[in-house]
Amino acid sequence: MSFISYLINGVSLGSIYAIIALGYTMVYGIAKMLNFAHGDVIMIGCYIVFVLMGSFHLNSTVSIIAAVIGCTVLGVVIEKIAYKPLRKASPLAVLITAIGVSYFLQNFALILFGADTKSFTSVVSIPTIKLAGGDLTISGVTIATVISCIIIMAALMIFIKKSKSGQAMLAVSEDKDAAQLMGVNVNKTISLTFAIGSGLAAIAGVLLCSAYPTLSPYTGAMPGIKAFTAAVFGGIGSIPGALIGGILLGVIEILGRAYISSQLSDAIVFAVLIIVLLVKPTGLLGKQVQEKV
Amino acid sequence: MKKSNMKSINKQTKSMLITYAMVIAVFIIVEIMISTGMMSSLMQGLLVPLCIYSIVAIGLNLCVGYLGELSLGHAGFMCVGAFSSAVFSKCMMTSGMNETLRFILALLIGTVVAAVFGWLIGIPVLRLRGDYLAIVTLAFGEIIKNVINVMYLGRDSKGFHFSIKDSASLNMQADGKMIIDGAKGIVGTPNQSTFVVGIIIILISLFVSFNLVNSRTGRAIMAIRDNRIAAESVGINITKYKLMAFTISAAIAGAGGVLYAHNLSTLTALPANFGYNMSIMILVFVVLGGMGSFRGSIIAAVVLTMLPEVLRGLADYRMLIYAIVLIIMMLFNWAPKAIEWREKHSLKRMFGKKEKAEEVQ
């Protein structure tokens, strides 16, 4: 019975990783850059909800919508100020700038909200389900997380398949210059990608903090790295890959913690990642790019 | 390549000599300042860390700048070098061995162990490319840190005891002493890292790196970076050269780790000092200093390590300022618009045409 419970916890954690990983994977696919500051956008989203619910007593739906809007704007602003000027520069330069943005957001939150950890009130009001005479409990947050993850994935895939902007994204990720020649506004498309990724980050953040009710300026850092790992695991640039990578990572982490060693769970996650990449060098669903000579 | 060979070698030699001269000049100035009492305690305390980060940045530059592979796991090599040498020093502290000899041996051990790890990790990792390689090196770095945090090593009259569970399961005799105590790390390593040693190791690292880069091997490595397929087609053994550069790079990082371990009386593998954050920090030095420029790496390491210390007056705002400075420096150095602006404006004239040639190169 505890195995099932571990499994459920793993899927729940994995779903959160998957939503965060989406942000990484979309941005990578289109702008070919690792947005290291993504994890910290999550943290900012959580603080927005925390402040609106705690100090302004708004209800949770309004707060979440505000956080999504806030993060979307933040994402676009970051892109405009810090990344856009470097579009033609070396990818490494952009990576370092992203790290700078990440430090900035963390320290900004530290000064604005203080160092002390806040307890985050869950925004999910679904009651806990008890099965098998109370031996197996599934919390409302778990249910909400998994459902949101599925909805987001489906919506995103439909968006990319059906809408014009979605097709533009696909085109830019395939070949930026060719897309531009075909009349796609590359700058607008990249901004849109950042907007969607950051908006999703807000949702992921709220779910993360509802499941693990704590909030500090460093809340986003570790989940950010794990989600990035998940994105690579599934094949960076691929949306279904982010889903599969995220969930597998979550399950491996929890099962590793439960059955092998709770202190080595991160090492186990990373070891599995290494093995997968050695067998399949572009991740589970990554495209094998044929090199032209 | 061939045509400009003669000229480029001259330029390389010149650049190399400038770098050596810079390090030695700094050394002399600092020594004079210390002896005349003109240097603050803060600066004196910072000298060894500055050397450490310069060394590791040189090592990483070899990997990122010349081999062209992004490694986010160099803190892991530092960590391996630090712990292996600290274990050695701690074990030998009671043996009455000559202190200088012990430290030299510790340096060798740390460097060699880090090289072995670099080699072992390099074999599988270097098959990957680009960001996949980056994430796998990050993963290895995290694994190293994680595993060291659950290692328990003790020594008593019966010899060494090792466990990855807890210190109680070592079953040591009453006279037993912990060497590595899990997350508590190693306490009481001898403080033997000095500025002089740091400078010597910087010079050795530079010597090794310049020799490698300016040799036939180095040209092969750069050929791989610039065009792997072309390099392969002219018969360059890709795996061999890649592995060689990566191993040397790890070994240099390991030497930095040895200095780190012998600088303070405590050594712990925390996310802050041996986690991915540190790897990224070093990468920042390399990128900001200019990939492929060892001199730039040293300067960037010194500037960015000193920056938060100089900003101490700003209290909690200093890390915020640090982040802003970092972003601005990156934009200024790399943004095409900023480069254009810089080229139009006059500073360049001070350097004449030489600078222009360098920029083009």
Next chain:
Amino acid sequence: MRKFISVMLVAAMAVTALTGCGSNSSSSSKKDADKYYIGGIGPTTGATAIYGTAVKNGAQIAVDEINAAGGINGKQIEYRFEDDQNDAEKAVNAYNTLKDWGMQMLVGTTTTAPCIAVAGKTASDNVFQITPSASSPDVLSSGNGNVFQVCFTDPNQGVASAQYIAENKLPTKIGIIYDSSDVYSSGIEEKFEAEAKTQGLNIVSKAAFTADSKTDFGTQLQKAKDAGADLLFLPIYYQEASIILKQADTMGYKPKFFGVDGMDGILTVENFDTKLAEDVMLLTPFAADAKNKSVQNFVKTYKEKYKDTPNQFAADSYDAVYALKAAIEESKATTDMSASDMCDALKGAMTKIKMQGLTGGEDGLTWNESGEVTKSPKAVIIKNGAYKAM
């Protein structure tokens, strides 16, 4: 070009650093010879910023009080706090910065690993150091008789907890959740486990977590639940404990919880549902809602000034400053002494003083020569969102 800018930056910074030291070296050390210079070190940025901030503020209140009341021996105190980001290397930098400033005594550092590194330096420089909160015995052994602690050592707490559980006939099927990457937590856990064996307690489950995975305890709780633990021993800090309480509640797992002094502060976590902490037991030297008048004053001032309820870190650092005051008065150390002379004077005086302090309880605080403090831990139980003595 790029290099040119970098070189300029280096030059600018070198100049800043040099002028800073130039003015220092000209006046040999401090600016005003008629004051006591006390320095403090702890993390005020980074993931452990909360502890350093508490120490900084606690000491600040003590310094303000003393200065307002006329100072020590009629001399005012000058106090400066430096950030170390919970990193040994940065802590040494902070220490050197304070040395340049003219520090005569050090209150710090806040966390253990940096404290060991700084203790190594203070020992060789012979600077007096009193740490409010670095609780490992290694801190004292790294010093040279110049380092004193205000908090309990970790082994003491582990042993005291096990004894308390055995003596008070609390449930004996015990589960432990601890932070294996934290020196404080793993130190207590180790001694608790050893003492539990001699006390005949049965540890049925033991699960660790690390600094990188300290937000999800579902697995550890499930293990304890499966093993049938009736009492969970949590030698951890309150932030993690607050998550454990919440997750246990969601799981429907209701053991008794027993914490140590790191648990203190759980009722002050912003937005935390204190109902979850009902019946939690903990050993603590300090309770923010104690009836004691000096504690009440301290809590009131702290709340007014920093809009936060003080935790034991703040209280310990407040006591550290008052211990310095007592030791200075005892030894008649004067403001014009060098840091090293000051250290020799205070070392001798520390073992002679006895003070009540905020954390002293009924028996007060005394120190032995090795720098260890004697004070009695109090067991409290949380009832209706407040501590109650047990």
